[in-house]
Amino acid sequence: MQNYNRKQNCIQCSHRSQCFFNDLSDPEYEFLFSNKKEVDFKAGETIYKQGTESKYLVFLLSGMAKIYVEGDNGKTFILELIKPFQFLDIPAIFEDDMLYRSSSAVEDSRACLIDIDVFKSFILSSNKNIPKLVRHFNHAQSRYSLRVTNVIYKNMDARIADSILYLVNEVYFSRAFDMNISRSDLADLAGMSRESTSRILGQFKAQQILNVKGRRVEVLNKKQLEQIARYG
Amino acid sequence: MQNYNRKQNCIQCSHRSQCFFNDLSDPEYEFLFSNKKEVDFKAGETIYKQGTESKYLVFLLSGMAKIYVEGDNGKTFILELIKPFQFLDIPAIFEDDMLYRSSSAVEDSRACLIDIDVFKSFILSSNKNIPKLVRHFNHAQSRYSLRVTNVIYKNMDARIADSILYLVNEVYFSRAFDMNISRSDLADLAGMSRESTSRILGQFKAQQILNVKGRRVEVLNKKQLEQIARYG
């Protein structure tokens, strides 16, 4: 069986909590990944849809995915971006295996599908797995709170500043990066229209807070960006 | 030790998932509630604040509490209302015991505080507790998704309709009820200003969708309310 080179991968794993796989014994690892499937997703392709049940737990191997909620009008609000060696959503296991959010690939990606029943057995097999699972949920909840606060209380400037800081601090780990997401995605991340997003990026550029050229973004004044993210 | 009359209580428990306590053995029950404290909260009093750590798990015994996120500007957005025999938030156990949201009593309430370390031991003590815990998290996540979708994609009419339907279907279990929350709370639940909330209630009354008099609310046309909640 292919080994996901887990010790190494976990270094890259930006998930707040430990990676699920970094302290598994070989038999545990074998068990969890028995029946695994690997699937490729083209940029833009849907990985799963909210309101559907899933027989799998999706683990990203390469590329990037966005997790979002959809309104009746077809608009989307991005909750987080998922990078390799992170899970996408864990369905409502021990209930109906429902997914409450949707996901699609923002660039060509490869994912590993873990059988949900195997995952359940894995979770129940040892109480050493429980803290990891709980940390996953903690993380999801803390992110939700941040996202809600962001979109409810902040004006457009603050929302864009916040989104850029998210990219800097939690996605690309650098003040200068090439976004692999479109302006529309950035708009959906900030919870506003594409046009407003453009306007505010232009304004930040004029204020020398950012340097933006196409998908290249460079943060020139992080302090000020943080200030804006906080007070609008 | 006082017994919370758990078999009976769980009938009242509106939590999607089973109540944590309805199938505990007596020794388990004894263990979980060892060291428990009972505390009273007056209407309006804060139960806990987001960003703080908690040594307790709070379980509501009487009254009603609201769970909300706060912005830097002091505004609040209510995520859900908690009734007796439900947990308020489970802190980020197996991490830093942080709370990501705030809670306060909307009417005089009594709560039972369960020692968080006892709770952790309880969770780890048997894998039969895991599904219950996971269902709690599933529930929290599904509610977050609903709330986010509600506030991001819907106009004011839809948000008020949605909030009223929440009260009907998940809080009071009746088309006609006396709200124990203020207009401000209703506004915070719908994510809009107090004034706009008043206006829309007035409009729904004029359209004979609702009958509102003070805190008495009666839904006259639920079909239409659902229609509005969906399409605005």
Next chain:
DNA sequence: CATTAATATTGAGATATCTCACATTTTATA
């Protein structure tokens, strides 16, 4: 019961954000 304080309603103007239409740039394709 009268008075005060708190809560709720209403209207009008201010403001933030969106939408639409079009121009421009970038990317994909023949």
Next chain:
DNA sequence: TATAAAATGTGAGATATCTCAATATTAATG
């Protein structure tokens, strides 16, 4: 490399929602 297609930027008007100020109602208190 030329051309079409897609993505992005920009301005102006439309719209939803908020804020402020005044009034009305309900609840609390002496």
